[in-house]
Amino acid sequence: xxxxxxxxxxxxxxxxxxxxxxxxxxxxxxxxxxxxxxxxxxxxxxxxxxxxxxxxxxxxxxxxxxxxxxxxxxx
Amino acid sequence: xxxxxxxxxxxxxxxxxxxxxxxxxxxxxxxxxxxxxxxxxxxxxxxxxxxxxxxxxxxxxxxxxxxxxxxxxxxxxxxxxxxxxxxxxxxxxxxxxxxxxxxxxxxxxxxxxxxxxxxxxxxxxxxxxxxxxxxxxxxxxxxxxxxxxxxxxxxxxxxxxxxxxxxxxxxxxxxxxxxxxxxxxxxxxxxxxxxxxxxxxxxxxxxxxxxxxxxxxxxxxxxxxxxxxxxxxxxxxxxxxxxxxxxxxxxxxxxxxxxxxxxxxxxxxxxxxxxxxxxxxxxxxxxxxxxxxxxxxxxxxxxxxxxxxxxxxxxxxxxxxxxxxxxxxxxxxxxxxxxxxxxxxxxxxxxxxxxxxxxxxxxxxxxxxxxxxxxxx
Numbered sequence: 016x017x018x019x020x021x022x023x024x025x026x027x028x029x030x031x032x033x034x035x036x037x038x039x040x041x042x043x044x045x046x047x048x049x050x051x052x053x054x055x056x057x058x059x060x061x062x063x064x065x066x067x068x069x070x071x072x073x074x075x076x077x078x079x080x081x082x083x084x085x086x087x088x089x090x
Numbered sequence: 091x092x093x094x095x096x097x098x099x100x101x102x103x104x105x106x107x108x109x110x111x112x113x114x115x116x117x118x119x120x121x122x123x124x125x126x127x128x129x130x131x132x133x134x135x136x137x138x139x140x141x142x143x144x145x146x147x148x149x150x151x152x153x154x155x156x157x158x159x160x161x162x163x164x165x166x167x168x169x170x171x172x173x174x175x176x177x178x179x180x181x182x183x184x185x186x187x188x189x190x191x192x193x194x195x196x197x198x199x200x201x202x203x204x205x206x207x208x209x210x211x212x213x214x215x216x217x218x219x220x221x222x223x224x225x226x227x228x229x230x231x232x233x234x235x236x237x238x239x240x241x242x243x244x245x246x247x248x249x250x251x252x253x254x255x256x257x258x259x260x261x262x263x264x265x266x267x268x269x270x271x272x273x274x275x276x277x278x279x280x281x282x283x284x285x286x287x288x289x290x291x292x293x294x295x296x297x298x299x300x301x302x303x304x305x306x307x308x309x310x311x312x313x314x315x316x317x318x319x320x321x322x323x324x325x326x327x328x329x330x331x332x333x334x335x336x337x338x339x340x341x342x343x344x345x346x347x348x349x350x351x352x353x354x355x356x357x358x359x360x361x362x363x364x365x366x367x368x369x370x371x372x373x374x375x376x377x378x379x380x381x382x383x384x385x386x387x388x389x390x391x392x393x394x395x396x397x398x399x400x401x402x403x404x405x406x407x408x409x410x411x412x413x414x415x416x417x418x419x420x421x422x423x424x425x426x427x428x429x430x431x432x433x434x435x436x437x438x439x440x441x442x443x444x445x446x447x448x449x450x451x452x453x454x455x456x457x458x459x460x461x462x463x464x465x466x467x
Contacts, residue, residue, distance in 0.1 A: 029167045030139050065138075
């Protein structure tokens with residue numbers, strides 16, 4: 016999947032992954048995709064919930080080992 | 091004013107005292123709906139932190155000016171993030187729960203239930219965040235711990251402080267809602283670990299059978315822990331009578347409900363055992379016994395001192411699970427429309443059998459949420 020931007024939030028704990036994702040996506044254009052990498056397990060539920068609450072669309076979510084990866088389309 | 095931390099211990103005191111406290115829980119709504127902090131003096135609202143990334147202006151009107159405000163999240167990071175913003179808006183008494191719900195779930199508050207003969211004592215350890223109750227019987231420098239939680243350092247430190255040597259750890263049954271600390275505590279202290287043999291058919295470790303007819307002596311020679319076979323929640327469930335006055339019921343009988351028979355996948359098979367235990371075997375015991383269960387579901391089951399207890403005779407008057415004359419109605423009550431099962435209960439049973447050995451983070455993850463061992467929520 017082609018992401019406009021990749022945000023590495025590995026090693027950061029809650030709330031920073033979502034705080035940084037918000038900042039990053041605010042710089043994108045509607046329809047652009049942000050890819051986020053997180054190791055804090057709290058993001059598993061929080062990232063999709065934040066995306067939905069903010070009018071963005073979670074396109075894909077996977078787990079590779081300890082890393083949670085999200086693709087979020089700016090709404 | 092700066093944001094202050096509140097420890098789980100400080101929160102526990104406030105919950106037990108019924109102090110007024112306003113809680114802003116900033117976890118996501120699914121987690122909040124599943125499980126939250128309760129208390130007589132507590133008002134609580136849920137606003138996920140990711141709604142507050144641009145500031146807290148939108149919720150200021152919902153916050154009290156006079157009552158202390160405690161911000162709570164999963165681990166303690168987001169509650170600081172939100173709490174600091176509230177402080178900046180001029181609120182005076184704002185706290186962040188140190189370690190979040192994770193730490194709250196692991197905190198145990200010891201409450202003395204009674205003095206036992208010859209200088210002994212009986213303590214209840216209340217796991218407020220999860221509704222689990224464990225016990226320590228102390229007599230003549232020795233102690234037995236019943237239904238220990240996995241935070242075994244709490245019992246070790248308590249024993250040390252009170253000059254007690256832990257000689258026995260006892261599980262009344264194979265637990266499905268939390269990871270037992272019984273075996274680990276026995277290994278750490280050199281104590282003997284007791285488990286009902288009928289619940290232990292698949293365990294991978296050595297244990298001493300907990301069986302009716304084989305009393306366990308703690309400290310003073312007259313201080314007996316007397317097991318009573320009382321199946322129904324599990325096939326091995328065994329209650330303990332202490333000092334002829336206290337009945338530790340495990341997950342068979344609670345203050346406001348009764349144990350559910352379905353957590354090992356055998357509800358239909360175990361219903362008649364549960365009925366036999368509650369309507370026959372317990373009925374023959376003294377009405378004056380003080381019931382001390384392994385769980386509570388609601389904060390109002392707690393007395394003014396924090397202890398969760400009730401007279402057996404009184405429970406036969408008021409406990410919903412003990413009022414069902416008709417056997418078929420009883421069968422329906424304990425097998426149909428039960429609350430959701432505890433989080434990860436299958437894996438937790440495997441851990442307690444010794445078949446799975448998850449790391450600390452995985453253990454915490456498995457134990458998230460309320461205990462849900464009763465037939466009524």
